[in-house]
Amino acid sequence: MKDFEARLKDIEEKGLTRTLITLPGSGGRFVLDGKEYLNFSSNDYLDLANDSRVKKAAIAAVEKFGSGSGGSRLMCGTLTLHEELEKKLADWAGFEEAIVFGSGFLANTGVISALAGAGDTVYFDKFDHASIIDGVMLSGAAWKRYRHNDLGELERMLEKSAGNSFIIADSVFSMDGDLADVIKLKGLSDKYGAFLIIDEAHAIGVFGEGIGLCAQKNIKPDLITGTFSKAFGGYGGFAVCSSAVKKLLINSARSFIFSTALPPACLGGAIKALEIIREEKELGSSLLDNSSYFHGLLRGAGLKLPEFSSQIIPVMIGDNRHSVKAAELLWEEGIYAKAIRPPTVPKGTARLRLSVTLSHTKQALKTAAEKIARAAQKAGLI
Ligand SMILES: Cc1ncc(COP(=O)(O)O)c(C=O)c1O
Known part of the structure; x- marks a missing residue:
């Protein structure tokens, strides 16, 4: 019989423990305990889940x-x-x-x-x-x-x-x-x-x-x-x-x-x-326009990002624990973005994966970019 406890301990020691978070609803925004959050982990790109x-x-x-x-x-x-x-x-x-x-x-x-x-x-x-x-x-x-x-x-x-x-x-x-x-x-x-x-x-x-x-x-x-x-x-x-x-x-x-x-x-x-x-053939291109705008703001703030390609924007961090810490700091700012770590991504490339959806207005993206930059500063990333 395999030692499940030992396996879990090993996962924990590597900073790779995965946990569930329960949200009150799907989509790009939600309210939890009276506080509004922007959800940058959702793949509901066109905001159709609540249409x-x-x-x-x-x-x-x-x-x-x-x-x-x-x-x-x-x-x-x-x-x-x-x-x-x-x-x-x-x-x-x-x-x-x-x-x-x-x-x-x-x-x-x-x-x-x-x-x-x-x-x-x-x-x-x-x-x-x-x-x-x-x-x-x-x-x-x-x-x-x-x-x-x-x-x-x-x-x-x-x-x-x-x-x-x-x-x-x-x-x-x-x-x-x-x-x-x-x-x-x-x-x-x-x-x-x-x-x-x-x-x-x-x-x-x-x-x-x-x-x-x-x-x-x-x-x-x-x-x-x-x-x-x-x-x-x-x-x-x-x-x-x-x-x-x-x-x-x-x-x-x-x-x-x-x-x-x-x-x-x-x-x-x-x-x-x-x-x-x-x-509504323009939905996808509007999303890409907004995503490119957001990418520009994040880059302008000094975050480490690859070239713009799509609505999925990875903020590269590297270390597993730092990426979890960054996600926690964002959460305090009302931004939900999941830290992505190995084995989902290669070792040493832990990151925050931000996905933009049509529920994020340009104004919301601007505010979010400011909050993300603030959290990144606190985390010593920029
Ligand atoms: C590239 C890719 N293919 C397939 C899937 C699986 O799709 P589904 O979530 O509908 O099972 C996903 C994500 O979940 C994906 O990112």
């Missing part, structure tokens, strides 16, 4: 279809709402088909482990999301990770590749907020005949009039995975792909086959969020 139209659609779906879906998609769980959402997603993204999963995590693990297998090789970015790593491990395929965004290294790996190969990358990296060069990735996948999967979890709703970074750059990978849990303001995941790939996923993606179908509230909410994102 009255999305909430109404979710409630209407529950009223009509019930609270749960009753079974897995292949048993009795496929409702007309799944079909409607999949049709609308495919049409919006410009793919033959879409397939909805229980979450973005389940979409990645399901898709990758279903499509890749023994005898294949998967090439993926060192900073790809955990669900991609787990999908690759489940697949039984051989794998190689290239240095973050080092497509020269990826090409050298592909030159030696034999058998079927897959390339998988996030388009917007979740903890760094930087972008993959999706045009070059597409070029490499074409040159070496690799199946290209791009995870657009953080790009959907934001780039390319909401469709994602691939749409913005005018390239079409073989398959895109996404989530309803971020810019859509809800929960659930999906993939867009060809008809043949969808059929194969229905027949072999274990997280699709052996898990209960996404429930009506999530579907109704996602359908409405999609409609809003499709109609």
Whole structure:
């Protein structure tokens, strides 16, 4: 029997203990014990989680279809709402088909482990999301990770590749907020005949009039995975792909086959969020404008930031305990930003991950930047 206490002590000694914090609501702002906080940890980028139209659609779906879906998609769980959402997603993204999963995590693990297998090789970015790593491990395929965004290294790996190969990358990296060069990735996948999967979890709703970074750059990978849990303001995941790939996923993606179908509230909410994102094409660019403004203020205050890329802005700190201390000081200022430490990010790169949402006005961002600078000064970071 493993010594769980010893493992916990080890985690604590390294300054890596993770704890839960209970908030009174979702979104970019909340009030706790009478004090107002700005939430910079939320992925509700377009502020749709509390949008009255999305909430109404979710409630209407529950009223009509019930609270749960009753079974897995292949048993009795496929409702007309799944079909409607999949049709609308495919049409919006410009793919033959879409397939909805229980979450973005389940979409990645399901898709990758279903499509890749023994005898294949998967090439993926060192900073790809955990669900991609787990999908690759489940697949039984051989794998190689290239240095973050080092497509020269990826090409050298592909030159030696034999058998079927897959390339998988996030388009917007979740903890760094930087972008993959999706045009070059597409070029490499074409040159070496690799199946290209791009995870657009953080790009959907934001780039390319909401469709994602691939749409913005005018390239079409073989398959895109996404989530309803971020810019859509809800929960659930999906993939867009060809008809043949969808059929194969229905027949072999274990997280699709052996898990209960996404429930009506999530579907109704996602359908409405999609409609809003499709109609209000400027939402993503407004968010990026605000994010760039915020990035400029933080940099101007002397904080250590990489170049501006997206709504995700990492404030690099390095030391695990210093990053936790900085988060505590921010909390006192009414700013909620989580310290991100290894193993989520590489050793020595602990940081505060700030994500801007449309609930943060420019005025709120200005005040927040001043507070963050004050806390950073107190923490000895600037
Ligand atoms: C890049 C990326 N892919 C997939 C996921 C998983 O999506 P979900 O939260 O819907 O499971 C996340 C985040 O959670 C992510 O950051």
